Amino acid sequence: MQIITRQVEGKPLTVTIEYPEYNESTMRLIQKINSLDLRFSAYDDDKQIRIELSDVYYIENVERKLFIYTKSDVYRFDSTMPQLESIISGTQLVRISRTCIMNTDHLKQIRQVKNSHLEAVLDNDEMLIVSRKYLKDIKRVFKG
Amino acid sequence: MKKILKDTCILASLMILAVFAISIIWSGVTDEIKLILQLFLLALIISIINNFFDDYLTVSVIMSYVVKYFAISGVVMLFGFIVGWFYLSNFWMAFIYVGAVLVMAYFLDSFMIKKDIEYINNKINSRG
Numbered sequence: 001m002q003i004i005t006r007q008v009e010g011k012p013l014t015v016t017i018e019y020p021e022y023n024e025s026t027m028r029l030i031q032k033i034n035s036l037d038l039r040f041s042a043y044d045d046d047k048q049i050r051i052e053l054s055d056v057y058y059i060e061n062v063e064r065k066l067f068i069y070t071k072s073d074v075y076r077f078d079s080t081m082p083q084l085e086s087i088i089s090g091t092q093l094v095r096i097s098r099t100c101i102m103n104t105d106h107l108k109q110i111r112q113v114k115n116s117h118l119e120a121v122l123d124n125d126e127m128l129i130v131s132r133k134y135l136k137d138i139k140r141v142f143k144g
Numbered sequence: 145m146k147k148i149l150k151d152t153c154i155l156a157s158l159m160i161l162a163v164f165a166i167s168i169i170w171s172g173v174t175d176e177i178k179l180i181l182q183l184f185l186l187a188l189i190i191s192i193i194n195n196f197f198d199d200y201l202t203v204s205v206i207m208s209y210v211v212k213y214f215a216i217s218g219v220v221m222l223f224g225f226i227v228g229w230f231y232l233s234n235f236w237m238a239f240i241y242v243g244a245v246l247v248m249a250y251f252l253d254s255f256m257i258k259k260d261i262e263y264i265n266n267k268i269n270s271r272g
Contacts, residue, residue, distance in 0.1 A: 098199045098200070107264075107268060108268065109265055109268065110261050110264050110265060110268075111261065112257065112258075112261060116203075116204040116205065117202060117203075117204065118257070118261070129202060131198060131199065131202075132198065132205070132253070132257060133195075133198040133199065135257060135260050135261070135264075136260065138260075138264055139260050139263055139264055142263070142264055142267040142268075
C-alpha cells in the first residue's frame with residue numbers, strides 16, 4: 001500500500017482511496033477512515049454536545065436509555081442499541097454485554113476474576129463486566 | 145484447525161438435511177427422518193436457551209454451567225417425553241447425556257476463554 005500526503009490549502013481534509021479491486025481490505029480501510037470522523041450528538045442536561053468517537057470510553061443502556069461515558073463525564077444519548085450497533089460497525093467500539101458497548105482504544109486489560117466473570121479494565125481504571133459471549137467480538141476488533 | 149472442524153460440522157448438518165429432505169419426497173417422513181428432525185429441533189431449542197443464559201446470567205463460569213445443566217436437562221427430558229424417547233424408567237438418562245456434553249463444553253470453553261484473553265492482552269500490550 002502506498003501512502004501519498006499533500007497539503008492543499010482552502011479545502012477540507014480529503015482522503016482519496018485508489019484500489020485495483022474492491023475487496024475486504026479496501027472495505028475495512030474505508031470503514032476505519034469513516035469511523036475516525038464519527039461523532040455522537042449527546043446531551044448534558046438539555047445542552048447538546050458533539051462527542052468524538054475517540055473520547056467515548058463506553059456506552060451503557062440503563063433502563064432503555066443510552067448514556068455515553070467519557071473519561072470523566074456522562075452524557076445522555078438519544079438512540080437505541082440496534083441503531084447504535086449499525087453506526088459503530090467497523091469501528092473500535094464493540095458490544096461487551098447485553099447493555100454495554102466499549103471503546104477498545106481505551107482498553108487496558110481483560111481479566112478473568114478467579115474463574116468467575118470477565119472484566120475489562122479501561123485506561124481510566126474503570127472496570128466493566130464482559131459477557132463471555134462477546135469475547136470473540138472483542139478479539140475480532142483486534143484482528144482488524 | 146478450529147475453522148475446519150466448525151466448517152465440517154456445518155457441512156455435515158447441511159448434507160444430512162439435504163439428503164433427508166430429498167428422501168422425504170420419495171419415501172415420506174420415516175422414523176429415521178423424524179429422529180433427525182427432532183434432533184435439529186432440540187438443538188435449536190437448546191441454542192436459544194444457551195443464548196438467553198449467556199445474555200442474562202452474570203454468575204461464575206462454573207455456576208453458569210450448573211444452571212445450564214439443570215435447565216437443559218429439564219428441556220431434554222420434557223422434549224424426550226413429548227417425542228417418546230424417554231419413559232418413566234429411563235428419563236434419568238437425560239442427566240447423563242447432557243452432563244457429558246456440558247463437561248466437554250466447559251473444558252473447551254475455559255480453554256478458549258483463556259486463549260482469547262491472552263490474545264487480546266498481547267495485542268493491547270503490543271500497541272504500547
